[in-house]
Amino acid sequence: MAAMLRIVNGSIHDPANDIDGEVRDICIKDGKIVDSLPENAPRLDAGGTVIMPGGVDIHSHIAGPKVNLARKLQPEDHRRDPHPGTDYTRSGSGGTVPSTFATGYRYATLGYTTVMEAAVTPLGALHTVEELHDTPVIDKGFYVLLGNNIYLQNLLKEGKQEEFRHAVAWWINRTKAFTTKLVNPGGDEPWKGKRNSNVTDIDEKSDLFNVSPRQIIEAFVKTVNEMGLPHPPHVHCNNLGHSGNYKTTLETMKTAGDLRIHLAHIQFHSYGGEPGKNPDSKAAEIAEYINNHPNISCDVGQVMFGKSTIMTADAPLAYLLRGFNKGKWVNADTECESGCGILPFSYQEHIFTHALQWAIGLELFLLSGDPWRIMLSTDHPNGGSFMSYPKLIRLLMDKTFRKEEIGKVNQKAIAKTNLPALDREYTLNEIAIITRAAPARALSLKNKGHLGPGADADITIYDDQEDKEMMFNAPRYVIKSGEMIIQDHEFTNDYYGRILHTAPAFDEAIAENIRPFFEDYYSIEFDNYGVADNYLHEHEIIPAKNS
Amino acid sequence: MSLELSMHTPPEVPLEAELLTPDRTVGMDSNAVSGIAIQHGNRQVTVGDFFTVKGKGEGELHLEGDLSRVKHLGSGMSSGSLYIHGDVGEHLGAGMSGGKIVIDGNAGSWVGPEMSGGRIIIKGDAKHLVGSAYRGSAVGITGGEIYIHGNVKNETGHGMRNGLIVAGGNSGDFTGVNMLAGTIIVLGEMGIRSGAGMKRGTIISMHPTEMLPTFSYNCDFNPIFLRLMLRALQSQNFNIEDKQITGKYQRWSGDSVEMNRGEILIFRE
Numbered sequence: 001m002a003a004m005l006r007i008v009n010g011s012i013h014d015p016a017n018d019i020d021g022e023v024r025d026i027c028i029k030d031g032k033i034v035d036s037l038p039e040n041a042p043r044l045d046a047g048g049t050v051i052m053p054g055g056v057d058i059h060s061h062i063a064g065p066k067v068n069l070a071r072k073l074q075p076e077d078h079r080r081d082p083h084p085g086t087d088y089t090r091s092g093s094g095g096t097v098p099s100t101f102a103t104g105y106r107y108a109t110l111g112y113t114t115v116m117e118a119a120v121t122p123l124g125a126l127h128t129v130e131e132l133h134d135t136p137v138i139d140k141g142f143y144v145l146l147g148n149n150i151y152l153q154n155l156l157k158e159g160k161q162e163e164f165r166h167a168v169a170w171w172i173n174r175t176k177a178f179t180t181k182l183v184n185p186g187g188d189e190p191w192k193g194k195r196n197s198n199v200t201d202i203d204e205k206s207d208l209f210n211v212s213p214r215q216i217i218e219a220f221v222k223t224v225n226e227m228g229l230p231h232p233p234h235v236h237c238n239n240l241g242h243s244g245n246y247k248t249t250l251e252t253m254k255t256a257g258d259l260r261i262h263l264a265h266i267q268f269h270s271y272g273g274e275p276g277k278n279p280d281s282k283a284a285e286i287a288e289y290i291n292n293h294p295n296i297s298c299d300v301g302q303v304m305f306g307k308s309t310i311m312t313a314d315a316p317l318a319y320l321l322r323g324f325n326k327g328k329w330v331n332a333d334t335e336c337e338s339g340c341g342i343l344p345f346s347y348q349e350h351i352f353t354h355a356l357q358w359a360i361g362l363e364l365f366l367l368s369g370d371p372w373r374i375m376l377s378t379d380h381p382n383g384g385s386f387m388s389y390p391k392l393i394r395l396l397m398d399k400t401f402r403k404e405e406i407g408k409v410n411q412k413a414i415a416k417t418n419l420p421a422l423d424r425e426y427t428l429n430e431i432a433i434i435t436r437a438a439p440a441r442a443l444s445l446k447n448k449g450h451l452g453p454g455a456d457a458d459i460t461i462y463d464d465q466e467d468k469e470m471m472f473n474a475p476r477y478v479i480k481s482g483e484m485i486i487q488d489h490e491f492t493n494d495y496y497g498r499i500l501h502t503a504p505a506f507d508e509a510i511a512e513n514i515r516p517f518f519e520d521y522y523s524i525e526f527d528n529y530g531v532a533d534n535y536l537h538e539h540e541i542i543p544a545k546n547s
Numbered sequence: 548m549s550l551e552l553s554m555h556t557p558p559e560v561p562l563e564a565e566l567l568t569p570d571r572t573v574g575m576d577s578n579a580v581s582g583i584a585i586q587h588g589n590r591q592v593t594v595g596d597f598f599t600v601k602g603k604g605e606g607e608l609h610l611e612g613d614l615s616r617v618k619h620l621g622s623g624m625s626s627g628s629l630y631i632h633g634d635v636g637e638h639l640g641a642g643m644s645g646g647k648i649v650i651d652g653n654a655g656s657w658v659g660p661e662m663s664g665g666r667i668i669i670k671g672d673a674k675h676l677v678g679s680a681y682r683g684s685a686v687g688i689t690g691g692e693i694y695i696h697g698n699v700k701n702e703t704g705h706g707m708r709n710g711l712i713v714a715g716g717n718s719g720d721f722t723g724v725n726m727l728a729g730t731i732i733v734l735g736e737m738g739i740r741s742g743a744g745m746k747r748g749t750i751i752s753m754h755p756t757e758m759l760p761t762f763s764y765n766c767d768f769n770p771i772f773l774r775l776m777l778r779a780l781q782s783q784n785f786n787i788e789d790k791q792i793t794g795k796y797q798r799w800s801g802d803s804v805e806m807n808r809g810e811i812l813i814f815r816e
Contacts, residue, residue, distance in 0.1 A: 073683075074683055075681070075682045075683035076681060076682070076684040077683070079681060079683070327685070
């Protein structure tokens, strides 16, 4: 592959630069997009195609100990879906939780070039980095779980705000994470010690720390915004999946005030009804709040019918779900930091709750007032595999198809929603926003999600087809950092993506405060904890916003 | 005229021959069959590299030689007859849905895993996991019959959902583990922990065996269905005494850690 390439005749969708379907040239030099190239530079005729920046997935689970446990738990899933190698790529196995190599290649075959792993315990960071090294093509990073960290909660309990800030920054540096992730903040730790002691209200103080979820969320939102991390706290609210949880979700958003916050898989947090009874849809309330508060961003976490794998740091939730089919599940030990539960799952059209979840996700997309803040995800593999994104895109872009699909699912569930009345169809530009431009902006990745000069040459070229599922299923060309990875639907190259992480400044003295806690309670040596610099190969530090 | 394959070169590492089935070779002449691609370790080779092929594919396939390193024979077959004159390797008839496989010698582990129909007859012994689920799957065979005249080893009928497995000799441990339904008959000695985790289904043993504590004794009785079944087995040259046909059986129900709707019947003179 030459270092230079001029792509001509394609219809360009680059919403970050206000380009909506114009035909113009894209010039690539040394892995970056540039203004112009000499006339004799190699050309690629992309007539009849739609050109978008490479996809950016803001919330997915692709690497680390819990993902690996999910792989080990489901040999049956892999056996039925082998992923053969090619002359350029390695083999692997597929299913809802593909092997590392297959994960990278399969994301690439959908035109994705950047993916964020959304939940990694600090203890699992090293394992995650090792797996990310083996996840080809895509650039990647991960969010570190700090919402149930005993040491940090003790600091909050003692009111040591300043130390808390340094400790959070220490943990991010130590693990080479991208930002902080809160999962069921304040709930996992009491649950691990005592049955049925998960918190159910955002203001409920656990007897363990005398700290409420709201205090934890508030502390993280304030701290991370002060540090100016490229992405705000990534929050999985309390009460995921429970009827009536939309109130908790609204309260969580209010807690942030006007500071930036990202709510993960918000579909799972938009349910009305009484706890313990059948849920109904509160998508309208949630969408309205988000529409009116520009500090908030979220990804939908759409449920797609078929096989999935529940994989969460919300261990009480996994415990609850395992009670339904009494199948195999894993509850893994995460020591002093978060929980972990994994079980195979299947979403079925005829089941009321599953159909309702599916419909609520679509409602959220269709009621979104700002595609820059409500992004596409299936919380892979929780709501469904990332391989179902093309179908989801078709559901959003094609109302006739959507009507057909609505007709196939549990009608009692549909009656609880406003979905049949929503006639909106996403445009190609809006799809380009929710799958690339918006996640890149929410992650402050200045070189991703757009095709302006200076951007990384991560480019996806789709054949313009009527059937959007077909179109987004198989891009004709995928270019990663200027390298042609997929040409005419075939792999022509392999690529080693970078690890993206941040490095906020902090007072080194905090490490010596954490050390004694470590020596008392952890199973590994303090000095072996986290990810040392020499473990990183290709990587990029995304600078803080205020630096 | 049937298709006859005889092994001329024994493979050094296992051959994976899932394409060699009577139904897939229908209408193929000996040249075409010789050209079928099979896997030899990590290399792709052809049937002709290891077998001399005679005849024409008409739904009946004969293989002879030491096939104990040939895996996946007859897997996925839906009709026709496969005769193996000698020993055979693992994964015989995996996922088959119809047709008949007859083995003169012994078979490896994984005979007929996750099969849904058809019949497998083995004159010698088989190893572990006869008629079972593959690892990770909750459901094993959903139909069909497996007759083994010799001994079998552990986990026979793992996760079995329907169908019949007969062992003329002894069985190893965990016979019918996690069984969902179906019938297993062991004419010889049965190992320990039989029926562990079974939900429904019937396991029949002709000799006293150590029961798990989660099984409870119900009664002694003379099941009518068993008379019919044993007479049918007698006609297939299984060694069954008349007193076993007319005699009484202890009935134990279990596994009480699951639904407690399974049964183990033990012959007691």
